Amino acid sequence: MTALTREETQALIQEVLEVYPDKAKKDRAKHLAVNDPSVEQSKKCITSNRKSLPGVMTIRGCAYAGSKGVVWGPIKDMIHISHGPVGCGAYSRAGRRNYYVGHTGVNTFGTMNFTSDFQEKDIVFGGDKKLAKLIDEINELFPLVKGISVQSECPIGLIGDDIEAVSKKKGKELDKPIVPVRCEGFRGVSQSLGHHIANDAIRDWVIGNRDGDPTFQTTPYDVAVIGDYNIGGDAWASRILLEEMGLRVVAQWSGDGTLAEMELTPKVKLNLIHCYRSMNYISRFMEEKYGIPWMEYNFFGPTKIAESLRKIAAFFDETIQANAEKVIAKYEAEYSAIIAKYRPRLEGKRVMLYVGGLRPRHVVGAYEDLGMEVVGTGYEFAHNDDYDRTMKEMGEATLLYDDVTGYEFEEFVKRVKPDLIGSGVKEKYIFQKMGVPFRQMHSWDYSGPYHGYDGFAIFARDMDMTVNNPCWNSMQAPWLKPAEGETEVKKLAASA
Amino acid sequence: MPNVMIRKNDAGDLLFYVAKKDMEETIASVETDTSETWGGEVVLTDGSRWYIDPISPPPVFPTTLRFKRGDE
Numbered sequence A: 001m002t003a004l005t006r007e008e009t010q011a012l013i014q015e016v017l018e019v020y021p022d023k024a025k026k027d028r029a030k031h032l033a034v035n036d037p038s039v040e041q042s043k044k045c046i047t048s049n050r051k052s053l054p055g056v057m058t059i060r061g062c063a064y065a066g067s068k069g070v071v072w073g074p075i076k077d078m079i080h081i082s083h084g085p086v087g088c089g090a091y092s093r094a095g096r097r098n099y100y101v102g103h104t105g106v107n108t109f110g111t112m113n114f115t116s117d118f119q120e121k122d123i124v125f126g127g128d129k130k131l132a133k134l135i136d137e138i139n140e141l142f143p144l145v146k147g148i149s150v151q152s153e154c155p156i157g158l159i160g161d162d163i164e165a166v167s168k169k170k171g172k173e174l175d176k177p178i179v180p181v182r183c184e185g186f187r188g189v190s191q192s193l194g195h196h197i198a199n200d201a202i203r204d205w206v207i208g209n210r211d212g213d214p215t216f217q218t219t220p221y222d223v224a225v226i227g228d229y230n231i232g233g234d235a236w237a238s239r240i241l242l243e244e245m246g247l248r249v250v251a252q253w254s255g256d257g258t259l260a261e262m263e264l265t266p267k268v269k270l271n272l273i274h275c276y277r278s279m280n281y282i283s284r285f286m287e288e289k290y291g292i293p294w295m296e297y298n299f300f301g302p303t304k305i306a307e308s309l310r311k312i313a314a315f316f317d318e319t320i321q322a323n324a325e326k327v328i329a330k331y332e333a334e335y336s337a338i339i340a341k342y343r344p345r346l347e348g349k350r351v352m353l354y355v356g357g358l359r360p361r362h363v364v365g366a367y368e369d370l371g372m373e374v375v376g377t378g379y380e381f382a383h384n385d386d387y388d389r390t391m392k393e394m395g396e397a398t399l400l401y402d403d404v405t406g407y408e409f410e411e412f413v414k415r416v417k418p419d420l421i422g423s424g425v426k427e428k429y430i431f432q433k434m435g436v437p438f439r440q441m442h443s444w445d446y447s448g449p450y451h452g453y454d455g456f457a458i459f460a461r462d463m464d465m466t467v468n469n470p471c472w473n474s475m476q477a478p479w480l481k482p483a484e485g486e487t488e489v490k491k492l493a494a495s496a
Numbered sequence B: 001m002p003n004v005m006i007r008k009n010d011a012g013d014l015l016f017y018v019a020k021k022d023m024e025e026t027i028a029s030v031e032t033d034t035s036e037t038w039g040g041e042v043v044l045t046d047g048s049r050w051y052i053d054p055i056s057p058p059p060v061f062p063t064t065l066r067f068k069r070g071d072e
């Protein structure tokens, strides 16, 4: 199918909206748009970060997911208590595949689940005592833990527990940072507020810890990688490029990160942000308080990597700038070979994305490097500033959908007929059953890394593996297939 | 009277960021912007007007300041 024109896309949106009652139609209409790359301010054509409509299937998560799952969870040498009933933490345990090195259960705790397991009596009588006991238990069982964060689940805010008081008291007793985080799931409209709350907690309880402590030896080339969660090893694949350039990566936030790294971040020269949405708050804070500039970069696909490496190098002296060129040259043979191998197999394939913080716009370049085209994109929990950045990346008349509902997404796919969909695990099986190739783009479908040059090779292989998988020709049930003779003819015709 | 963080973007323009409202706009004009004073009425590119009592000497950006809505 050829690309839709602006009018056709507009008509498609109208058609999809048709089934809604008037009020819902009016509300959803604001979240769907046809892209126009020349528009500077996204708020004129798309509304985002609003409450999801009751009754629709939304794909969003909660504030607790944003704080525990995204920002705090990967900090490996701290224990993050899912404070409240057991489910929130148990069902999300280790699902994000943020890799780390260490001995789990000894000095790192990433894939373990700690919960206060609230019962009825804790809701009735309050859970502060239980929390205090839990903190003591943790410290006794895991003496190497560097700190503890208390990630509130919904009931904590509802019953009015004073986790701050408990944290302060226990923190003094144990002489370790104990961070209360007020990220009850009901706060805000999506996981996005959870990111913000988590950033604020880091600001209040972690960032200033080493102010006025000059013992850390700094260099003029210190940087921090912010908002890379090391999904399948992403941060490692990014870090090596920075190090080859001659920079020193002092901290990784928060994939494979530690408490000490976070505490040292105010001493770096430049903050490099990959996921703007989840960690711009802390970067803005560090810029204001410590005068550390920050910049957004993109390590998906060779075009964007080269662009980003040069942009990063521009903050430093000529040696680093020369090194950046060297790094790009060093990997050129490698990524050219990847493109030569996969581009012919993927050229012209059309992709629809619906993901979270940065991928709906960041991966566009990587697909383009492979000759693929992103024809629709959307975010679960973006804000205006994300769409400002997205509209420039996307082509004319492509679809934009904010907080898309299950129904809308299916209808769009039926009409746009993409060759590949990149979204989350909740959407995966629906589309696979519809016969559309699908990649889970939150945790890279058990693959990765996708960042950096090394990651691009894996990315290209995975996309080829999915799009050109022979299984998609076997989607029709045998009894629905035409009679023997006919099939042969059709198959031959299709493959010709 | 929201708290506004003012910072410079790569192009050297001033950005007006209200974390609570999740709003980031470019500043189009500032009433007084001299080497001694900064402030007065501030107009953003989306047309909205804000006010801050002139500050002297001018603040060092990025910084957080309290603004009033222009129509108050």
Ligand code: SF4
Residues within 6 Å of the ligand: A062, A063, A064, A065, A088, A152, A153, A154, A155, A184, A185, A186
């Ligand atoms: S919304 Fe509340 S109950 Fe549900 S997962 Fe989030 S914190 Fe837990």
